[in-house]
Amino acid sequence: MSSSFISAAQLMQEMADGTIKQVNPFTGTEVWTVPGRAHRPLGIHHPDPQPLRNEDHGRWCSFCESRYLETPPEKSRLVREGDTWQRHDGVPADRLHDSVAEFRRIPNLFEIVSYDYWDKNYGYRMPAELQRRMDDYLATTIGRDHVFRIIQARMKAAGLDASDWASLTEDERREHAAGFFGGGHDVIVARRHFADGAFDDTGLASSGTLTPEEHYQYTQFTIRGMQDLYRNNRYVRYVATFQNWLKPAGASFDHLHKQLVAIDERGMSNELEIERLRANPNLFNDAAVNYAGYHNLVIAENDEAVAFAGFGHRYPTLEVYSKSSAATPWEASDAEVRSMSDLLHACHSATGADVPSNEEWYHRPVDSLEPAPWRIMLKWRVSNLAGFEGGTKIYLNTLSPTTVRDRVVPKLYELRDQGKIAPMRIATEARCEPNSLRYIDQLRWY
Helix, strand or coil, X not given: CCHHHCCHHHHEEECCCCCEEEECCCCCCEEEECCCCCCCCCCCCCCCCCECCHHHCCCCCCCCXXXXXXXXXXXXXXXXXXXXXXXXXXXXXXXXXXXXXXXXXXXXXXXCCCHHHHHHHHCCCCCHHHHHHHHHHHHCHHHHHHHHHHHXXXXXXXXXXXXXHXXXXXXXXXXXXXXXXXXXXXXXXXXXXXXXXXXXXXXXXXXXXCCHHHHXXXXXXXXXXXXXXXXXXXXXXXXXXXXXXXHHHCCCCCCCEEEEXXXXXXXXXXXXXXXXXXXXXXXXXXXXXXXXXXXXXXXEEECCEEEEECCCCCCCEEEEEECCCCCCXXXXXXXXXXXXXXXXXXXXXHHXXXXXXXXXXXXXXXXXXXXCCCEEEEEECXXXXXXXXXXXCEEECCCCHHHHHHHHHHHHHHHHHCCCCCCCEEHHXXXXXXXXXXXXXXXXXX
């Protein structure tokens, strides 16, 4: 169903028995919420929590601060000294433990889109700056040993053995290392595995347990990573940015991290949105933020962003939209980024660290002229798709948008009173001004 022909009345319809039918205005996805399926706890059950041992501090998993050499060579790190945050790029292997990184950007050991993909399909060669860093890193004994040990671990995971490694020439080994320095799949890793003060293994450090300032730095550091991936490979058409929290949501480690994946397509979701935006450039106001305001789904707002309970999603979803006229996150001002970060952080805090979730970022593709806002979806992975969805393409979402709102809003008031989230206007305090998203101003640039 084309969204240009979906009326406002069709976006959400409540049937006489309480069933709520929803249609996503951008993808056409049809979702039903059936009465009686929402009254259950959302978080993961922990039947046997284990106490944390002091001797394991900083060594809980390969992402932890005492195990830097178990991950590929980092591209960048963010270090805090008092109230000052500094970015350090390309730290040499022998200097990795000279500082403690609050956030690190490292290559993904198992890339979705590999360096070899860009090489074989496009003739891609990493920029000279990255080549120099690779040469310098491999020129030291500790750096060379680090990289080659990681390559061997990846080969072992692929079913190869020591003889396969031994058969490689030095040049072939260096070719295997290229993806760690010029690849396009990065991971943004936070320092903490467990929250400060945690006493057992249920106290994981999540986005919501960060302070608002820490979350802002995490967000800004992620944005700079996205920008670097675009800058370093001219064949990239889109950088997919997402966060899988907890194993039921697809995380390999229950350690806070985001992923950045450079791809050579816009992706089907963007293509569908572009088609609909050509019919109605104001669609994100008309069918998202305005609609949410008119139906009392807005959960929080500040001067530069707005958050609401989403509709037409397969999973319960909180949507955060930037009001900025900027086309991409790195073009947004610091104040605009902080506003997005504050609302996203509040959504995570209200959701809770024990709820599996996917955080999905969306921005205007760099080769598209259709205006689109920067926005982030926080999807609660609290149900599984089954045969009904597969056979009908009608998806059952156990929580209606109003139920999501009613779960989140009281928690936001509580968190604000405790000073755990940034100041913001919550629920009925929000102004809900029509057409508050200024992305449409992008049309005036051309």
